[in-house]
Amino acid sequence: MNFTIETTDMDLGDTPIENIFINDFMPMANGTYVKVYLLGYKYAHDKDQNIEVNNETIAKHLDIPLDDVLRAWDFWEGKGIIEKMPVDMNNKYNYKVRFLNLKQLYIKNNFNILNAKEESPKKPYLCTTEDLIDANQIPAINRMFNSIDYIMRRPIVPMEKQKILAWIHDYNMNPDVIEKAFFYAVERKGIRKINYVEGIIRNWYDQGLTNLEAITEHFKSQDEKYYKYEKVMKHLGLDKRPITQGEMKVIDKWFDEYEFSMEMVLKGCESSSKVSNPSVNYIDGVLTSWFEKQIKTFEDIEKKDKLKEKKDYKVTKTVERKSTPIKTRFHNFEQRTSKYTSEQLEEIARKKREEHYLKAKGES
Template identity: 50%
Template sequence: MGFIKTTTSMDLGDTPIENIFIDVYMPIANGTFVKVYLLGYKYACDTEINKSPNNITLAKNLNIPLSDVLEAWDFWESKKIIKKVSQCEENNWDYTVEFVSLKQLYIDNNYKSIQHLNQEDTESSSYSCSTKELIDANKVPEIKQMFIEINKIIARSLTPNEKMQILEWFHNYNIDPPLVIKAYSYCRHKKNVKNVKYVAGVIRNWYDLNITTVEDLDTHFSKQGERYGVYDRIFKAMGFAYREPSEIEMKIMDKWLDTYQFSIDIILKACENSSKTSNPNLNYIDSILGDWYKKGVKRVEDIEVMDNRKKDASPDPISKPQKQSKIKTKFHLSESRVSKYDPKELEDLLLNRNKNK
């Protein structure tokens, strides 16, 4: 007697993925690392003895280089959710991947906060922000302004516990307030998420990519071609270093990029021209770019040619106006009758005329 379960001719089974991985670890990894983890986890759940997949098999099925697979396992090992068991010292790619139970990991850490799960173990205890430190931090103008900007982004006030977690990021990741504002804005506008734990995962991911300042983030976005990075460059050119674009403002900028097909150089040129006005704003720049679009501007050089034509067509302000000739009418004498006498002769004529009278 026994128990037998039939199987289908095709693999129509299920692979159970723990929610902790989806909620906590997936947001902090790039797409390739996530795909490697999921397919490897599927192989681990497959109980068929005939199959013996390895890293090469995984790379072929995902159509990615073997180096990407090995880099993914290094990343997940650093997060302590897998263990690599070496099979052959000669081949650095030949090892077994053991998946750690995330539920058990959570229990073992006695309900530690999510960002502490991602940190490496140290001899000293993890830093924890105190209430007194939160009160002192609120007295720092940059910290106070950061909390105000985050409140605007998430459309509510941060709780004291959330503020304390944010202050812990400064200690753990060595970042500055502007980057925290960018992280909240990125999660709100790009992912439509306001949760402090999700933002913590994004901050941690940026830290792993050696992004600790806004300048580092701008460089990363420019390499990735992120639209959000373009918004940031435009706002910086306008002098809005810390203000985040609204939904309407992002739609206006999308029009420049998608409808007008303008490059970032042309848009920055318009921002440069807007400095001539005392109160530059997005609508003013929109009017400039709309005019250029109607005139067929495609490159920055086209703007310079257009400006030179305007200069050539305008009158020279230095040149003097030509002297206009007097218009003669029938009331003008062709020649004065007294023009043939000198002053002495005119005086004698006047005296003689008076004597005769």
């Protein structure tokens, strides 16, 4: 006697993906590598033993070259989250993929950190030229380098790029966190030195600040002004570029001179949805108008809106008047024909015609 479960004709199941993969590993890979990992993980999680899957199956399913699938497994093996188990020792491309448990890896890594004092110090990662070439093919890494070029106001050289890639490996930082460190160093501290940025990264790592959410909360408690800049620019959808000194002064005015709360400032930022290119200057016009009208709270805004609504919908009654013709001096003239009846007028006209006829006949 045995027990079986009927499989459905359609795939209506689900595949649990660990958040560690989504948060820590997915941002560092290009889309193709992520798709290969997810589809392979889905097949590994599938309980139907009748389904036979290999790299050719994945390549066909995703409509990509087989070489892309193989490169994806090489990439994830390098990140330490899969193992390739050879099937045919004479064919290095014929292997099975074993997905490692990311929760268990996380616990082991943290356990190793706690016991690091008893072990020899870990050697820093040395990024090679080949590593740099491969990294540039990853969209998230490429975007990070382009953003850093913009923030630094100069293109960073290959040696600096290799150093930055080493930070990602040594401090387990995502590209967006590295970008935020450059942004903070240049725009907030006014320092454009690579070593200074590395110091920021190291401090964040020591404090356990390894993602943007944690860093934002840190700014909120330690650097209130920078937190305000971040909040406003993100609300306007302008957080992908550095904030200018002029924009900082304008935002400072809203809080220091106008004494608006963060909620009121963000309420003002909502008006940016009415324009195609929102800007700090546009919001400054809105908030300055509120300040001049002594609008300080949401209740003041509601009162203003109700007053405007009354004005817009106020109906003024129009009094109907009979149109009277404009009189001129000719209207005071009394017509001669008003003294005769219609029969008398006809008789006068007949006599006039006869006189005209006789006169005309006598002339002839």
